[in-house]
Amino acid sequence: xxxxxxxxxxxxxxxxxxxxxxxxxxxxxxxxxxxxxxxxxxxxxxxxxxxxxxxxxxxxxxxxxxxxxxxxxxxxxxxxxxxxxxxxxxxxxxxxxxxxxxxxxxxxxxxxxxxxxxxxxxxxxxxxxxxxxxxxxxxxxxxxxxxxxxxxxxxxxxxxxxxxxxxxxxxxxxxxxxxxxxxxxxxxxxxxxxxxxxxxxxxxxxxxxxxxxxxxxxxxxxxxxxxxxxxxxxxxxxxxxxxxxxxxxxxxxxxxxxxxxxxxxxxxxxxxxxxxxxxxxxxxxxxxxxxxxxxxxxxxxxxxxxxxxxxxxxxxxxxxxxxxxxxxxxxxxxxxxxxxxxxxxxxxxxxxxxxxxxxxxxxxxxxxxxxxxxxxxxxxxxxxxxxxxxxxxxxxxxxxxxxxxxxxxxxxxxxxxxxxxxxxxxxxxxxxxxxxxxxxxxxxxxxxxxxxxxxxxxxxxxxxxxxxxxxxxxxxxxxxxxxxxxxxxxxxxxxxxxxxxxxxxxxxxxxxxxxxxxxxxxxxxxxxxxxxxxxxxxxxxxxxxxxx
Amino acid sequence: xxxxxxxxxxxxxxxxxxxxxxxxxxxxxxxxxxxxxxxxxxxxxxxxxxxxxxxxxxxxxxxxxxxxxxxxxxxxxxxxxxxxxxxxxxxxxxxxxxxxxxxxxxxxxxxxxxxxxxxxxxxxxxxxxxxxxxxxxxxxxxxxxxxxxxxxxxxxxxxxxxxxxxxxxxxxxxxxxxxxxxxxxxxxxxxxxxxxxxxxxxxxxxxxxxxxxxxxxxxxxxxxxxxxxxxxxxxxxxxxxxxxxxxxxxxxxxxxxxxxxxxxxxxxxxxxxxxxxxxxxxxxxxxxxxxxx
Numbered sequence: 001x002x003x004x005x006x007x008x009x010x011x012x013x014x015x016x017x018x019x020x021x022x023x024x025x026x027x028x029x030x031x032x033x034x035x036x037x038x039x040x041x042x043x044x045x046x047x048x049x050x051x052x053x054x055x056x057x058x059x060x061x062x063x064x065x066x067x068x069x070x071x072x073x074x075x076x077x078x079x080x081x082x083x084x085x086x087x088x089x090x091x092x093x094x095x096x097x098x099x100x101x102x103x104x105x106x107x108x109x110x111x112x113x114x115x116x117x118x119x120x121x122x123x124x125x126x127x128x129x130x131x132x133x134x135x136x137x138x139x140x141x142x143x144x145x146x147x148x149x150x151x152x153x154x155x156x157x158x159x160x161x162x163x164x165x166x167x168x169x170x171x172x173x174x175x176x177x178x179x180x181x182x183x184x185x186x187x188x189x190x191x192x193x194x195x196x197x198x199x200x201x202x203x204x205x206x207x208x209x210x211x212x213x214x215x216x217x218x219x220x221x222x223x224x225x226x227x228x229x230x231x232x233x234x235x236x237x238x239x240x241x242x243x244x245x246x247x248x249x250x251x252x253x254x255x256x257x258x259x260x261x262x263x264x265x266x267x268x269x270x271x272x273x274x275x276x277x278x279x280x281x282x283x284x285x286x287x288x289x290x291x292x293x294x295x296x297x298x299x300x301x302x303x304x305x306x307x308x309x310x311x312x313x314x315x316x317x318x319x320x321x322x323x324x325x326x327x328x329x330x331x332x333x334x335x336x337x338x339x340x341x342x343x344x345x346x347x348x349x350x351x352x353x354x355x356x357x358x359x360x361x362x363x364x365x366x367x368x369x370x371x372x373x374x375x376x377x378x379x380x381x382x383x384x385x386x387x388x389x390x391x392x393x394x395x396x397x398x399x400x401x402x403x404x405x406x407x408x409x410x411x412x413x414x415x416x417x418x419x420x421x422x423x424x425x426x427x428x429x430x431x432x433x434x435x436x437x438x439x440x441x442x443x444x445x446x447x448x449x450x451x452x453x454x455x456x457x458x459x460x461x462x463x464x465x466x467x468x469x470x471x472x473x474x475x476x477x478x479x480x481x482x483x484x485x486x487x488x489x490x491x492x493x494x495x496x497x498x499x500x501x502x503x504x505x506x507x508x509x510x511x512x513x514x515x516x517x518x519x520x521x522x523x524x525x526x527x528x529x530x531x532x533x534x535x536x537x538x539x540x541x542x543x544x545x546x547x548x
Numbered sequence: 549x550x551x552x553x554x555x556x557x558x559x560x561x562x563x564x565x566x567x568x569x570x571x572x573x574x575x576x577x578x579x580x581x582x583x584x585x586x587x588x589x590x591x592x593x594x595x596x597x598x599x600x601x602x603x604x605x606x607x608x609x610x611x612x613x614x615x616x617x618x619x620x621x622x623x624x625x626x627x628x629x630x631x632x633x634x635x636x637x638x639x640x641x642x643x644x645x646x647x648x649x650x651x652x653x654x655x656x657x658x659x660x661x662x663x664x665x666x667x668x669x670x671x672x673x674x675x676x677x678x679x680x681x682x683x684x685x686x687x688x689x690x691x692x693x694x695x696x697x698x699x700x701x702x703x704x705x706x707x708x709x710x711x712x713x714x715x716x717x718x719x720x721x722x723x724x725x726x727x728x729x730x731x732x733x734x735x736x737x738x739x740x741x742x743x744x745x746x747x748x749x750x751x752x753x754x755x756x757x758x759x760x761x762x763x764x765x766x767x768x769x770x771x772x773x774x775x776x777x778x779x780x781x782x783x784x785x786x787x788x789x790x791x792x793x794x795x796x797x798x799x800x801x802x803x804x805x806x807x808x809x810x811x812x813x814x815x816x817x818x819x820x821x822x823x824x825x826x827x828x829x830x831x832x833x834x835x836x837x838x839x840x841x
Binding site for chain 2: 085368
């Protein structure tokens with residue numbers, strides 16, 4: 001039974017030249033789990049909003065959307081509100097009330113249920129989602145993951161038939177994100193809930209999705225089971241979407257394979273071991289060379305926020321060399337971000353030495369906080385004012401940095417109107433105008449898609465070549481594996497291990513890249529998809545395993 | 549077993565209003581002293597140990613100061629004790645000072661108990677009884693204020709890292725703060741759009757919105773509410789007859805003890821000691837249960 005049918009849907013925003021959505025047709029069966037993916041600006045959020053009547057953007061619309069066989073505009077108000085659930089990206093801003101229990105009840109109050117019904121449903125939701133422990137808490141005291149789970153639970157309390165989610169995990173750390181996606185899977189499996197999810201963290205989502213819809217410039221270019229997606233992209237080896245696919249699929253794609261694509265780590269592992277020989281099992285790792293000049297040095301640094309509070313940094317020692325990219329990894333609350341703050345001079349260590357050579361600039365986790373002005377251009381001007389550049393100097397410098405980051409088209413826009421990736425770039429532009437020698441980045445890949453991630457990597461490479469030292473705090477192991485010169489693991493306020501990515505990740509067995517988990521034990525030190533594919537290619541196929 | 553902080557908000561509100569109104573509208577030193585005693589005893593149950601003692605010391609000093617201040621400014625009364633700068637310091641004014649001091653400190657203690665017991669969500673619930681809209685507005689405001697504080701700190705830190713607020717000059721600080729403030733407002737508006745979407749998505753604006761609360765009105769609440777109302781009625785009726793009146797000027801005059809005002813005083817004592825009695829009783833019950841386990 002089709003719960004949702006989209007017929008030839010075309011949508012254009014007012015004053016836009018091009019349609020945001022171009023004759024999209026698709027139908028969703030009850031109980032299906034579908035993932036929409038595509039680059040930012042491909043129209044995926046617009047599509048999702050059009051499916052929720054209350055959030056439909058204004059513009060020219062043609063075609064029809066049928067919910068349960070009835071045109072969406074004809075659906076009864078109450079049914080429209082409760083049957084179609086919607087979860088937005090930002091966990092914080094979609095919370096309405098001050099306490100967890102009130103938030104859970106909010107939608108039910110809107111529907112006018114009496115206290116008895118609300119009490120039962122709230123109790124049910126709190127138990128199902130494991131909220132009992134923080135049921136009486138204030139919503140502002142919750143972690144990001146808890147906030148997003150609360151948003152999901154308070155939508156689910158209204159008992160929707162279909163759930164729409166717009167990049168719900170973009171602002172979460174990997175563990176919270178996996179937990180959230182696990183909950184979605186549970187809802188789908190146990191309750192038969194229809195789910196339509198916009199997502200760019202595909203590694204966790206592909207294994208549980210029934211269908212993948214790929215949008216490109218407002219058109220639906222692919223609608224198939226995840227295992228067939230790899231074949232679509234064979235024709236476009238450099239498609240930006242490829243970088244976001246699960247590691248098994250990327251290896252499969254890089255090897256130009258045919259047939260059913262492996263999706264999970266286990267499938268990828270079976271696939272490699274069954275099909276390829278392992279005569280050569282080590283890649284020649286890029287030798288680690290560093291400049292002799294230390295630009296950042298921490299000697300036994302201790303820090304705590306307040307006298308009564310426990311230590312956050314417990315004797316951290318660290319040397320970073322000129323032109324090097326150092327990645328700090330580790331769980332939440334282990335002191336990574338605090339260490340950045342100490343290096344940036346925002347926080348004062350109470351013991352130990354911090355030596356920095358050259359100007360330090362800090363790009364915070366939330367790039368929005370960098371902007372103060374009404375347009376990106378004015379904000380860049382502001383940075384020039386801080387540096388006391390002459391007007392002609394400013395113009396040159398701005399033109400230079402803008403060209404390098406490719407943000408000419410964003411200059412006249414309000415910083416808050418930019419997408420996550422664009423904001424990141426604009427913020428980086430502002431920071432680079434300060435002419436730093438040392439660049440500190442806090443979670444630069446959070447909330448940006450695979451394509452923006454790639455641009456960011458390219459920019460970072462260039463900066464390194466100019467001799468700028470980069471220190472990144474990240475949860476993103478794939479990013480660290482491909483970009484870092486050295487990685488360090490934070491645990492309990494200490495830097496417990498520091499090594500080159502190849503050694504670092506091959507010695508870890510859990511905290512490592514998916515490509516490494518796929519090839520672990522079979523190949524010695526492959527940590528990137530490219531490396532696994534390269535080894536496969538060098539070894540060749542096992543006898544009787546010809547490429548069909 | 550009734551725990552005072554677990555009572556239904558309507559009952560606790562009625563209780564606090566009763567005690568506070570009676571305390572504030574009487575000058576009868578016996579009633580005021582009982583009120584002070586009840587307030588302090590109740591407060592010992594919510595605030596313990598050294599902190600309580602420190603506060604208590606402060607209030608003792610406060611009582612002394614108020615007591616001594618009144619006769620300096622008020623020279624009514626017929627029994628001069630001595631003359632200061634040619635002005636009489638009278639016994640009546642001194643005693644009236646004690647009376648006012650006790651009343652003020654009693655009210656303060658009761659408000660402190662009020663703050664401990666009537667938490668935000670209970671107050672919101674009461675507002676909701678009057679107007680659900682105001683209650684929702686307050687609820688979202690209560691969420692928003694800490695959020696704004698956090699974001700302001702984030703913006704300030706990012707800007708500090710970039711060299712704003714670099715100098716110690718107050719002009720620089722002011723200019724920096726203004727700009728952080730304006731960025732904060734933009735952020736808040738931007739945030740509000742999302743909140744609005746989320747409200748609309750969850751059916752806000754549909755007709756017939758109901759108002760949910762996690763508080764249940766139990767039988768014990770009903771009983772206690774009836775008891776409080778009955779006690780209020782007795783005290784107010786006796787007060788209305790003027791039998792509890794007490795005046796200090798020009799001479800100290802009290803009505804003679806009758807069975808009625810004696811009854812009212814006992815009733816008031818029961819009323820103000822009620823939370824303390826309930827808490828002590830509960831404590832004993834716990835001990836008893838534990839010894840049985």
